[in-house]
Amino acid sequence: MTDEMPQEPRQDDLPAAAPPGAMLETALYAEDLDAAERFYAGLLGLEVIVRVPGRHVFFRVGPGVLLLFNPEETQKPSGNPDFPVPPHGARGPGHACFAATLPEMEALRERLVAAGVEIESDFHWPNGARSIYFRDPAGNSLEIAEPGLWARDG
Amino acid sequence: MTDEMPQEPRQDDLPAAAPPGAMLETALYAEDLDAAERFYAGLLGLEVIVRVPGRHVFFRVGPGVLLLFNPEETQKPSGNPDFPVPPHGARGPGHACFAATLPEMEALRERLVAAGVEIESDFHWPNGARSIYFRDPAGNSLEIAEPGLWARDG
Numbered sequence: 001m002t003d004e005m006p007q008e009p010r011q012d013d014l015p016a017a018a019p020p021g022a023m024l025e026t027a028l029y030a031e032d033l034d035a036a037e038r039f040y041a042g043l044l045g046l047e048v049i050v051r052v053p054g055r056h057v058f059f060r061v062g063p064g065v066l067l068l069f070n071p072e073e074t075q076k077p078s079g080n081p082d083f084p085v086p087p088h089g090a091r092g093p094g095h096a097c098f099a100a101t102l103p104e105m106e107a108l109r110e111r112l113v114a115a116g117v118e119i120e121s122d123f124h125w126p127n128g129a130r131s132i133y134f135r136d137p138a139g140n141s142l143e144i145a146e147p148g149l150w151a152r153d154g
Numbered sequence: 155m156t157d158e159m160p161q162e163p164r165q166d167d168l169p170a171a172a173p174p175g176a177m178l179e180t181a182l183y184a185e186d187l188d189a190a191e192r193f194y195a196g197l198l199g200l201e202v203i204v205r206v207p208g209r210h211v212f213f214r215v216g217p218g219v220l221l222l223f224n225p226e227e228t229q230k231p232s233g234n235p236d237f238p239v240p241p242h243g244a245r246g247p248g249h250a251c252f253a254a255t256l257p258e259m260e261a262l263r264e265r266l267v268a269a270g271v272e273i274e275s276d277f278h279w280p281n282g283a284r285s286i287y288f289r290d291p292a293g294n295s296l297e298i299a300e301p302g303l304w305a306r307d308g
Contacts, residue, residue, distance in 0.1 A: 016261070022301070024303070060304070066177060083277060085287070086274045086287045090183070090244035093243065095242045123238060
């Protein structure tokens with residue numbers, strides 16, 4: 001098994017490591033970063049923490065960060081040997097979900113609707129948690145859900 | 155301005171709403187979900203919380219969830235009127251970043267290397283935070299970073 005699949009040795013032979021305890025960055029892609037910033041900062045109210053025009057704009061979301069990348073630029077190899085960030089870049093509609101309480105979700109929904117953003121879906125999951133779905137200007141499928149959706153006892 | 159861009163009315167005319175306080179879900183795409191599960195659960199140690207063979211596998215990451223979707227399936231419209239999840243699905247290498255302390259990062263790095271996973275990059279950002287980069291079996295660019303990378307005073 002090990003000889004046939006050198007990238008997958010028996011996992012009980014590997015040194016132990018605790019699993020990562022949190023996501024730090026969530027990435028989506030958009031070619032029009034100005035439109036993305038109007039949407040995520042202007043409409044959703046997220047704080048812009050980094051902006052490299054034409055390449056990326058990053059937003060703070062509580063303890064984490066939402067990254068909007070232009071795949072045309074991020075698919076290029078890094079030109080900076082001090083910060084050799086590997087290339088990446090996806091095409092087509094991605095997905096991400098924000099956590100919000102019901103009152104927070106309602107307020108955001110009203111603001112989105114007033115701005116002309118279509119609420120594409122709005123329903124309750126079997127455990128009772130509500131989710132709403134809408135699109136960013138690049139077509140990414142965004143969700144706002146009650147965090148109880150993924151509660152351990154949910 | 156409002157007439158020309160009906161989807162972007164003046165934002166100070168909109169009802170107020172607090173920005174979302176946290177990301178709840180981070181999504182990546184992989185056509186081979188079995189390989190993804192061996193990597194994210196078996197190697198990184200993440201707990202599998204939902205598995206729909208061929209369509210998706212979800213992993214708990216602290217207070218959030220990492221979603222691995224097969225875009226061949228998620229780009230199809232939902233067939234369930236009770237849970238009308240909008241279609242999405244990206245192609246090409248995406249990006250996500252896990253938070254870890256330095257000792258946690260070192261342990262994960264040793265385990266990845268022992269499993270034959272290449273550490274594609276490993277460096278310190280200007281504020282001192284360290285990041286390591288590697289690929290999942292689908293080619294997504296994964297990062298493990300010290301959370302101080304995005305600290306407010308970082």
